[in-house]
Amino acid sequence: MxxxxxxxxxxxxxxxxxxxxxxxxxxxxxxxxxxxxxxxxxxxxxxxxxxxxxxxxxxxxxxxxxxxxxxxxxxxxxxxxxxxxxxxxxxxxxxxLNAFVGCDAGHERGHPKFLICRRCEHVAEIPGPAVDSAIAREAERSGFTVDHETIEIGGICRRCAAAD
Amino acid sequence: MxxxxxxxxxxxxxxxxxxxxxxxxxxxxxxxxxxxxxxxxxxxxxxxxxxxxxxxxxxxxxxxxxxxxxxxxxxxxxxxxxxxxxxxxxxxxxxxLNAFVGCDAGHERGHPKFLICRRCEHVAEIPGPAVDSAIAREAERSGFTVDHETIEIGGICRRCAAAD
DNA sequence: TGTACAAATGTTATATATTAACGCAAAGCA
DNA sequence: TGCTTTGCGTTAATATATAACATTTGTACA
The missing domain is CATH 1.10.10.10 (Winged helix-like DNA-binding domain superfamily/Winged helix DNA-binding domain)
Known part of the structure; x- marks a missing residue:
């Protein structure tokens, strides 16, 4: 912690x-x-x-x-x-959600990946290549060439969890 | 190879x-x-x-x-x-895609994750916990509690790539 | 500077996707 | 059997997205 x-x-x-x-x-x-x-x-x-x-x-x-x-x-x-x-x-x-958010460039050159709080509805991008790498490895196992990723993770953000 | x-x-x-x-x-x-x-x-x-x-x-x-x-x-x-x-x-x-596929249970107890070939349009589920684990780690870094994942990877499947 | 072409916008209509609300019918249970 | 729940039929409305064509604006270049 x-x-x-x-x-x-x-x-x-x-x-x-x-x-x-x-x-x-x-x-x-x-x-x-x-x-x-x-x-x-x-x-x-x-x-x-x-x-x-x-x-x-x-x-x-x-x-x-x-x-x-x-x-x-x-x-x-x-x-x-x-x-x-x-x-x-x-x-x-x-x-x-059929909805749009501004790009905060948190993903830099990777594919965008979102955390979406279902309480406050705020959205944040997951930075860094770790998730992309894991996906790339899995895709490669079946000979699949990735060119687009839709990654939207729903849940509760820290602030909303703390507000309970 | x-x-x-x-x-x-x-x-x-x-x-x-x-x-x-x-x-x-x-x-x-x-x-x-x-x-x-x-x-x-x-x-x-x-x-x-x-x-x-x-x-x-x-x-x-x-x-x-x-x-x-x-x-x-x-x-x-x-x-x-x-x-x-x-x-x-x-x-x-x-x-x-606003469309539906049968569950092949490839994800077992994790969240479903899809590979979608944009050539033949076939869909397959990514099995195993590797991607979920990577996401869980990233979410944890920002104190985010995951309860749902939408993971849809677009690209070209092995067979379509071979057919070129 | 005017004209010519491309890009952007206006406008009307329609296609696609999803849900609400209400009533009837069938299934399951006391 | 009667009661209650669940599923289904039906109508209508709402939500999301695109097609097609007309008009305007911007830009480049003669």
Whole structure:
């Protein structure tokens, strides 16, 4: 039970979420500039809405928000923005929830892997290559070539467990 | 590259699929008898349709089939059967495909983990506890208590790779 | 600077996936 | 037999996602 356990995989209790959002948008701006991608107003706003909190965001909630702001907006408006953001690696889809979270790059060059608290609904990415390695070994045993991983672990985060 | 690699995680090339289906249904009958669950005609037929091949089956494809056979059948008919089968552990849902596969019990008492070939679309379960262990270790590092895992690995199976 | 092409967005419609609610019928049990 | 639970039929609604085509915006280049 040492205190060195429990890194900031989930965000720290009093973390500055405004800074968190600003950072994510700044990273998105930089990445798009670097790759010649166009982070248009809609795309940027969708990304910002997704980063509004650390819970997965539903496409139709994005649609409501965008629609309220602009007067118009139909499903394709949102889904196209999401396609772009997914393609650019700026957001991830949580398949088991049909919802989207901002990419915090915790996975670095591996496949994203999520811890999802069913109490507070916050999502965190599992960093490091350990899980990927285990999967790669198992896949190799049956001659399977991995090119995509959907890894979504549900449970209870430390904070929610402590709150009991 | 030894020949001892490559167990029958994916079904063998010439496997007797009729026997495969019969086995799955027999296991389902036994399990339901043992637990006092009622494998009704609809439920059994849905299970049989899912086992028709090793590809994930969509709910509406089941609906079409059932509907053609019985004349009637609405979405709840199929979804209720699926709920029962999922609950009983006889089938799994592939979240990334919104589709269902028969449980081959390859995971034994762990969480199911899938290899999904994007060429032939066959699905196999990864047996053994190695991946679960790696996940458990990573989760523990952040004080996360795991109670559910969605693990769906996409790629190319040995047979499809060999067919190039 | 204008034009031409590509990319992005608007718009309408539809496809696909899932659940809610209610009533009837059959199965299991006292 | 009557009661209760479970399963099923049916209608409707909600949730998620894409197709197809029109219009606009951005960008490059003559």
């Amino acid at each position: 040492s205190d060195t356990f429990g890194q900031t995989v989930f965000e720290a209790p009093g973390h500055d979420h405004d800074a968190c959002i600003r950072g994510a948008l700044a990273r998105a701006d930089a990445l798009c500039a670097e790759r010649g991608l166009r982070l248009t107003a809609i795309r940027r706003r969708v990304l910002e809405l997704i980063w509004d909190n650390h819970r997965p965001t539903k496409a139709y909630d994005l649609l409501s928000a965008i629609s309220a702001e602009r007067g118009n907006a139909a499903p394709p408006t949102v889904y196209r923005a999401l396609d772009f953001l997914l393609e650019a690696g700026l957001v991830h889809k949580i398949e088991s | 030894s020949d001892t690699f490559g167990q029958t995680v994916f079904e063998a090339p010439g496997h007797d699929h009729d026997a495969c289906i019969r086995g799955a249904l027999a296991r389902a009958d036994a399990l339901c008898a043992e637990r006092g669950l009622r494998l009704t005609a609809i439920r059994r037929r849905v299970l049989e349709l899912i086992w028709d091949n090793h590809r994930p089956t969509k709910a509406y494809d089941l609906l079409s089939a059932i509907s053609a056979e019985r004349g009637n059948a609405a979405p709840p008919t199929v979804y209720r059967a699926l709920d029962f089968l999922l609950e009983a552990g006889l089938v799994h849902k592939i979240e990334s």
